Amino acid sequence: MRDINPVLLRELRGRLRTPRSYWLLCGALFLVSSISLLIYSAEYATMNGQPTFNGSSGHTVFLSLVITALVVVTAIAPIMAAGSISGERERQTFDLIVLTQLRPIDIVLGKTAATFAYCLLFVTALTPFMAITFLIGGVDVGELAMMYIVIMSTALLYTCIGVYWSTRTQTAITATGYALATILGMLLVLPVLVLVLPEVLPGWIADSTTTWRQLMLAIHPFATIIFTQDAIRTSTVWTNQYTIFGVTVAGPAMWVMSVAVSWFWSCVCSILSIRRLTPPTSKGAS
Amino acid sequence: MIEFRSVSKSYGNTHALVSLSCVIPRGATVGLIGPNGSGKTTALRLLTTLITPTSGDIIVDGLSVCADPSHVRQRIGYMPDTFGVYESMTATEYLDFYARCGTMAPAQRSAIIPLMLARVGLADAAQTAVMSLSRGMAQRLSLGRALLHNPDILVLDEPASGLDPRARIELRNLLHALHDEGKTIFISSHILSDLADLCTHMLILEHGKTIAYDTLANMTRFTHQQSISVALTHHAPTIIDVAATCGYSAHPTATDPLRYALSGSTLATDRATLLRALLAADIPVHTFAPQEAALEQAFLQMTSTDQQMQELPNA
Structure with missing residues (x-):
């Protein structure tokens, strides 16, 4: 049987043996539970004397949980991943790893998988909170699975962005800055473009504003979740109707596109990271 | 290789x-x-x-x-x-x-x-x-x-x-x-x-x-100085004259008047001959300790001035 990736093993052990990881996990869960409690209380206050919650209340609590989890993952994944390679440089262990028989792909995958696993641990720890929404009603298993997939795909993309910047910089703090700037750029600039472009180029996207917006927002996980919440009530889970240049066609649902786009860019970032770690070779004496 | x-x-x-x-x-x-x-x-x-x-x-x-x-x-x-x-x-x-x-x-x-x-x-x-x-x-x-x-x-x-x-x-x-x-x-x-x-x-x-x-042997062979520390059992100022006949200069150390620091160029007599000469002249030698500073001397000479570098072989 093949050994587990040694970089992954060391990262997980190193991370989980320090109290920092437990405090971080506790803090994130506390945040999620506090927000769900606030939403729960707000829903209760709006019932106007009705004796029980309804499906809509359960769905609101569920959505708030998903968005809070996404916020936490958006913060945790790049910050943890950004210290992966640059942290080795700071600890002066980078040369030693590079000189082993590990291939650059092993190092990058080990680092990526370690951060991704921590995010998975966090999302898994959310399961009891999610279960509460089942008791209230208004959420089905498919919807829950779909949101988990979107959150974890986002975590993978942000981890890969963090690892990529980590391979390019000498210090973890610089890598963290670049990674967060990249992600915030994607999250903040994209909605602005979506709103501005139809006004600047009205002819180009005259009859298909909504479709272009959806396509552009496919790499925006928060938009994906909100759009999907609406779409799931009016159409099927897997497909959606798109109007492009006046032609209405069926295509994959927005969350499917979001996941595919996340995986694609995750692969691109990982390939770039591997290339950064691959030693240059030449023909020899010149 | x-x-x-x-x-x-x-x-x-x-x-x-x-x-x-x-x-x-x-x-x-x-x-x-x-x-x-x-x-x-x-x-x-x-x-x-x-x-x-x-x-x-x-x-x-x-x-x-x-x-x-x-x-x-x-x-x-x-x-x-x-x-x-x-x-x-x-x-x-x-x-x-x-x-x-x-x-x-x-x-x-x-x-x-x-x-x-x-x-x-x-x-x-x-x-x-x-x-x-x-x-x-x-x-x-x-x-x-x-x-x-x-x-x-x-x-x-x-x-x-x-x-x-x-x-x-x-x-x-x-x-x-x-x-x-x-x-x-x-x-x-x-x-x-x-x-x-x-x-x-x-x-x-x-x-x-x-x-x-x-090689280390070749490198230290060409150092210009060799040093020997000689301790005597009692005073014998004639060590200075005997050492001089072998090409060494001898000076009592500041901390111990019975201990002499002998230094000679590579042209000086080898250390065994020097020791024999001291004993033949009834110098009361208690210890005779060559100082292993040859590599340091080689390093200092080779990295000090370009002129000295050129004097050395293999440079």
């Missing part, structure tokens, strides 16, 4: 290493000496494939570090001048991690790690956290890591820096044993007495340029 072929390394306009050429025979222990910024670490990093030369090439057992770095790495064990630590890892886990990175099989790992810890004198510290090891223990653990895959070539960058005398002696004994096993060893160090004791060859660098490369 390792061959440096006109190896140069530049960073912009800064020339870290300029056209280094030398052939190192298998089993040699090569000491790299030079002032700070002379290119020692650059030469070692080039050999370990961590950086690539701007021009030239290094051939390690027929393999080019430029064209085939991954195979060169399999032959080299590298111990950097700093000991990078991972938090919350014991000495055994530290070696186990690097053994896994070296794609060592589980059975082989579990067999070799206790042996390696014993070899570097850390058997009792197997379960000690790496962060809490002393500097000397950390250096030995680092050497153990470099030896895990049984490399033919060891590259050690300042291995004795910061070590206390006992740790230095232990490290020196370990390196002697490795030399006896036939490993080719590169050592960069500022502690010349250690290098004089360990090395078969010396490479002196200054401002990235090769000042000298030769």
